[in-house]
Amino acid sequence: MESGAPFFWMNGILATDLCEITSDAERLEADGFWAILSTFEGENTFARFGTVQRNQPFPAVQKWKPLNSIWKSSLNKSQYYEYVEEVRRNIAVGIAYQANACRVLSTPFGGVSLDSLFAEILAENIAPYASFLRLPDIEVASASPELFLNRDGRNIKTSPIKGTQNLNSRDHFGAKDQSENIMIVDLMRNDLGRICETGSISVTDFLRSENHPGIRHLVSDVQGILPAGISWEEIFQGLLPAGSISGTPKISALEIIRSREPVPRGIYCGIIGWVEGEQSELAVAIRTFWTKERTIFFGTGAGITWPSDPHLEWRETELKANRLIGIAGGIDEEGWQYGSGIFETLLVRDGSPLFFERHMDRAERSAVELGIEMPSRDSILQSIAYLAHFPLARLRLIFGSQFSLSLAAYQQDRRPIKVQLLSGQARPGIGKHKVFPYWENMDLLRGAHFDGFDELLLIDEAGIAGEGATCNYLFRIDGSWVTPPLSAGVLPGVIREIAIERGLAKESSIHTSDLHRTTSMIAISSLRIATPVAVLGERELLVGPECELIFEVLWSEAQSDSVG
Numbered sequence: 001m002e003s004g005a006p007f008f009w010m011n012g013i014l015a016t017d018l019c020e021i022t023s024d025a026e027r028l029e030a031d032g033f034w035a036i037l038s039t040f041e042g043e044n045t046f047a048r049f050g051t052v053q054r055n056q057p058f059p060a061v062q063k064w065k066p067l068n069s070i071w072k073s074s075l076n077k078s079q080y081y082e083y084v085e086e087v088r089r090n091i092a093v094g095i096a097y098q099a100n101a102c103r104v105l106s107t108p109f110g111g112v113s114l115d116s117l118f119a120e121i122l123a124e125n126i127a128p129y130a131s132f133l134r135l136p137d138i139e140v141a142s143a144s145p146e147l148f149l150n151r152d153g154r155n156i157k158t159s160p161i162k163g164t165q166n167l168n169s170r171d172h173f174g175a176k177d178q179s180e181n182i183m184i185v186d187l188m189r190n191d192l193g194r195i196c197e198t199g200s201i202s203v204t205d206f207l208r209s210e211n212h213p214g215i216r217h218l219v220s221d222v223q224g225i226l227p228a229g230i231s232w233e234e235i236f237q238g239l240l241p242a243g244s245i246s247g248t249p250k251i252s253a254l255e256i257i258r259s260r261e262p263v264p265r266g267i268y269c270g271i272i273g274w275v276e277g278e279q280s281e282l283a284v285a286i287r288t289f290w291t292k293e294r295t296i297f298f299g300t301g302a303g304i305t306w307p308s309d310p311h312l313e314w315r316e317t318e319l320k321a322n323r324l325i326g327i328a329g330g331i332d333e334e335g336w337q338y339g340s341g342i343f344e345t346l347l348v349r350d351g352s353p354l355f356f357e358r359h360m361d362r363a364e365r366s367a368v369e370l371g372i373e374m375p376s377r378d379s380i381l382q383s384i385a386y387l388a389h390f391p392l393a394r395l396r397l398i399f400g401s402q403f404s405l406s407l408a409a410y411q412q413d414r415r416p417i418k419v420q421l422l423s424g425q426a427r428p429g430i431g432k433h434k435v436f437p438y439w440e441n442m443d444l445l446r447g448a449h450f451d452g453f454d455e456l457l458l459i460d461e462a463g464i465a466g467e468g469a470t471c472n473y474l475f476r477i478d479g480s481w482v483t484p485p486l487s488a489g490v491l492p493g494v495i496r497e498i499a500i501e502r503g504l505a506k507e508s509s510i511h512t513s514d515l516h517r518t519t520s521m522i523a524i525s526s527l528r529i530a531t532p533v534a535v536l537g538e539r540e541l542l543v544g545p546e547c548e549l550i551f552e553v554l555w556s557e558a559q560s561d562s563v564g
Contacts, residue, residue: 010129016053036273097247114296117328189203268286335408422444467484485509
């Protein structure tokens with residue numbers, strides 16, 4: 001196969017020798033193998049290939065070079081929140097029951113082809129309906145987990161996905177996910193009923209849980225029998241766009257989508273696959289990259305029902321995008337890399353990072369254990385030197401598929417804080433590796449803020465106290481300052497380490513039964529250094545001169561340990 005030549009690949013089917021491209025669905029009735037691409041808005045591209053081989057590996061390609069650009073979202077977080085609330089308002093007055101709220105991410109792309117990215121996806125993100133299509137004006141690399149339509153003669157099946165959770169979640173799918181799936185199953189039964197023989201529609205597998213890389217979905221199967229002589233055009237007119245990525249009732253959901261989404265979804269939420277006579281395998285084009293005019297696109301979304309929380313729905317869109325864009329490479333608009341890895345957060349004073357060597361010691365230990373490649377310390381310092389100078393700044397160093405860093409002005413707030421007690425956590429904190437995505441801790445902190453607290457103290461299932469969402473703690477108990485040991489699952493914080501070395505605190509396991517004897521408490525981190533705690537749960541604590549003394553000792557240590 002010539003470099004750059006059009007071809008299609010899906011589940012071992014390799015189609016080459018492009019013969020024809022058309023948007024006319026009537027042409028699908030002709031003999032031959034057709035690659036199918038249809039946008040969410042209904043623009044069809046049907047490509048007939050002359051040579052079809054089965055059981056073929058994906059062609060050998062060059063290694064993908066990860067992107068390092070920023071992905072822009074068609075909707076920012078606040079706009080997406082408002083979108084979710086708009087759907088909920090429509091549900092409240094009976095206009096809709098569910099609608100899929102989506103956004104499209106994009107970033108400049110100067111590469112030659114997505115075939116290298118697709119090869120990486122096949123290696124790192126196994127998907128049941130992974131497919132690749134190259135045509136003269138477009139390339140599509142899809143890792144779709146969702147079957148839109150399997151046809152075998154007159155028998156057809158669709159497998160809508162509704163319900164998403166992190167693969168690490170220990171919870172079963174809740175009422176919101178189940179009700180969402182049930183509504184879409186009902187919609188798909190109705191859609192199939194428009195094109196299938198009366199009485200032939202059946203739900204053959206209902207609300208099953210499927211594990212995919214980094215994510216878990218709730219899936220159902222709906223089957224039917226087509227009448228003799230039905231055309232592909234009639235099938236597409238009856239079923240598109242797919243119910244799982246539009247909503248119910250479909251007409252109302254589409255009106256909401258058109259009014260709230262500022263850019264067309266395009267390939268995202270369309271379909272991709274193949275048709276050959278009365279046989280087909282068509283996937284919903286989710287988890288899909290495509291290129292156009294030197295830009296690469298990726299769509300992500302979430303199904304919205306009445307119980308939906310805008311923040312959790314936004315988080316779902318992040319979860320769906322994170323792994324695959326992590327393979328492609330790039331950074332979000334808040335400065336985080338997509339994918340996973342480790343990070344360090346440092347305080348920078350007049351251009352000099354504080355405790356740089358200690359942070360790098362910790363990062364390098366984690367990198368060795370987690371198999372992450374890190375640049376040299378000298379090269380990192382050179383990168384820092386190019387950044388703007390502020391009196392105080394927060395520096396984030398990120399080590400994932402590549403190295404990146406970000407800097408933002410920072411204002412130290414020494415006012416005493418209120419700390420919420422959060423019991424029953426499987427683990428009391430981030431653990432020994434400072435890993436990203438950092439969503440779990442940030443969501444816990446967001447909950448504390450809603451309850452009127454500034455931070456929280458995580459208590460594990462055995463009642464052992466750990467750390468906060470973004471800090472370690474020192475506790476004044478029975479006249480001595482103590483901090484939880486690393487065996488409690490806390491992060492080996494840089495300031496925590498210094499406090500122990502300087503004799504400011506000793507390690508000691510702290511049970512919830514010990515907390516009533518806590519008279520004072522200090523939150524410590526590389527950014528805050530040391531902030532007194534005024535309230536722990538419902539108890540007021542003493543904010544005395546010892547708290548100020550500990551800050552002065554640690555701040556003095558920071559000045560002597562800066563790197564400039």
